[in-house]
Amino acid sequence: MDTLKVRDAKDVEQVVRTALASEQPLEIVGHGSKRAIGQPMATNALLDLSALNAVTSYEPNELIVTVQAGAPLNDVRSLIDSKNQQFAFEPMNTSALLGTPDTGTVGGMIGAGLAGPRRIKAGGARDHLLGAHAVSGFGDSFKAGGRVVKNVTGYDLCKLLAGSWGTLAVMTEVTLKVMPRAESERTLVLRGLDDITANRAMTAALGSPFDVSAAAHVPNSAFRAEQGALADLGSPQQAVTLVRLEGITASAAHRAASLDKALSPFGAAEVVEDVTSAAIWNCVRDVLPFAAGGALGAWPVWRIVCPPASGGALGQALARNTGGDVVYDWGGGLIWAALPPSADAQAGVLRSRVNAAGGHAMLVRAAESVRRNVDVFHPQEDGLAALSERVRLGFDPKGILNRGRLMRRFAP
Known part of the structure; x- marks a missing residue:
C-alpha cells in the first residue's frame, strides 16, 4: 500500500x-x-x-x-x-x-x-x-x-x-x-439488581434534582475476567449499578447522601470517591469487560443506542437469546453487547429488535471476514439515506475519501 x-x-x-x-x-x-x-x-x-x-x-x-x-x-x-x-x-x-x-x-x-x-x-x-x-x-x-x-x-x-x-x-x-475538571466526584454503587430493576434505578437517579453526570449497569455475567477498577469493587458475582455525581467536594458529598436516600427502595448504596470513582468510570467508558485481551476478547461487540426506557428490556433479551453479555451506559440509552461468534448470523435479528425499540446498532469489533458480510453501521431508512447521500455528494462526489467505510454496497 x-x-x-x-x-x-x-x-x-x-x-x-x-x-x-x-x-x-x-x-x-x-x-x-x-x-x-x-x-x-x-x-x-x-x-x-x-x-x-x-x-x-x-x-x-x-x-x-x-x-x-x-x-x-x-x-x-x-x-x-x-x-x-x-x-x-x-x-x-x-x-x-x-x-x-x-x-x-x-x-x-x-x-x-x-x-x-x-x-x-x-x-x-x-x-x-x-x-x-x-x-x-x-x-x-x-x-x-x-x-x-x-x-x-x-x-x-x-x-x-x-x-x-x-x-x-x-x-x-x-x-x-x-x-x-470537577473538584470531586462520588459514585453510588448498588449491588445485585437485575437489568430491568437497574434501568428503573438509573431512571430515578437521572430524574432526580441531584445533577447526576453518569449512570451505568454491569450485569454479573460480564465479570468473566479481571476488569481493573470494576473488579476492585469486590464482588464479581454480583451485578453493579453505578451513579456518579460531580462538583465541589461539599456539594458532591451532600448530593450523594441525598441521592442515597432517594434510591433506598433499590437497596443500600456504597459510596466510592475521587480517584477510585474515576478509575471505575474509565473502565465503563472503554468497555473493559469486553477488552480484546479478556475472556470475551474474541467475541464481536455491538454498540446499540436506544431510548433509555427501552434499554433494560432490550439488553436482557439480547443476552438471553444469544448467550452474550451486555453492559449499559447513559442510563440504559447505550448498550454494549458482546455476542458469541456463532451469533454473527443473527445481525438481522439484532437489528430487528433494535429497530422495534427505536434505536440503532453499530458493529464495533469483528473480524474482517465478518465485516465484509454485515452492515457495520445501521442501515438508514430510505428518506434519511437519500439525504445523507446528497450531503456526501456535496463534499466528495467521486467517493475519494474512505470509500465504502460506511456502506457495504458503495457506488460513487
Whole structure:
C-alpha cells in the first residue's frame, strides 16, 4: 500500500486532487488506532496525517484549544489536564476493546464521535467542536465554525464532520471547547439488581434534582475476567449499578447522601470517591469487560443506542437469546453487547429488535471476514439515506475519501 505522508494542508490538497484525477480512493488515518472499525475499504493508497500533530493554540482562560488533526489525543489530554481542564464528553479510548496500541488522535476522536458516560449531561463530541479546517473531496480547503460559538453562522458544517468517519472531508485542524475538571466526584454503587430493576434505578437517579453526570449497569455475567477498577469493587458475582455525581467536594458529598436516600427502595448504596470513582468510570467508558485481551476478547461487540426506557428490556433479551453479555451506559440509552461468534448470523435479528425499540446498532469489533458480510453501521431508512447521500455528494462526489467505510454496497 502506498503511504502518502503529508506535512500541511497544502499537501493534503495536492494528494486529494491527484487522487481525484486518477479516481484512486484514499484511506485517511492518523495513527490507525480505529482502522478495524467500519466496512473494509478497497484502496491501495493511505493518506497519513500523523505529521500534523501540533497544538496551534491553547487558551485555558477562554476554555478553547486548537490542534492539528494528527495530534495524539493522550498528549492533548495531558496538556489540558495540567490546567485542571478536560474534554467534558469523555472521549472513548478504543484501544483495549480493539486490541490496538493507545495511539488515537484528535482527528480520529472527532471523526468517530464516540462519547463516554458524561454524554448524558455534557453532550457529544459534535457539541464541543467549535471550528475546523478541512479539505473536501474536490481537493479544496474550507473552514467551518470559529473559535467561539457566536462566530458560527450559516450551515454548521462541524456537526456534519463529527461522526462522519472521514467520508466527507479530511480534517487538518480543529478547535474544541474544554471545561474545568470537577473538584470531586462520588459514585453510588448498588449491588445485585437485575437489568430491568437497574434501568428503573438509573431512571430515578437521572430524574432526580441531584445533577447526576453518569449512570451505568454491569450485569454479573460480564465479570468473566479481571476488569481493573470494576473488579476492585469486590464482588464479581454480583451485578453493579453505578451513579456518579460531580462538583465541589461539599456539594458532591451532600448530593450523594441525598441521592442515597432517594434510591433506598433499590437497596443500600456504597459510596466510592475521587480517584477510585474515576478509575471505575474509565473502565465503563472503554468497555473493559469486553477488552480484546479478556475472556470475551474474541467475541464481536455491538454498540446499540436506544431510548433509555427501552434499554433494560432490550439488553436482557439480547443476552438471553444469544448467550452474550451486555453492559449499559447513559442510563440504559447505550448498550454494549458482546455476542458469541456463532451469533454473527443473527445481525438481522439484532437489528430487528433494535429497530422495534427505536434505536440503532453499530458493529464495533469483528473480524474482517465478518465485516465484509454485515452492515457495520445501521442501515438508514430510505428518506434519511437519500439525504445523507446528497450531503456526501456535496463534499466528495467521486467517493475519494474512505470509500465504502460506511456502506457495504458503495457506488460513487
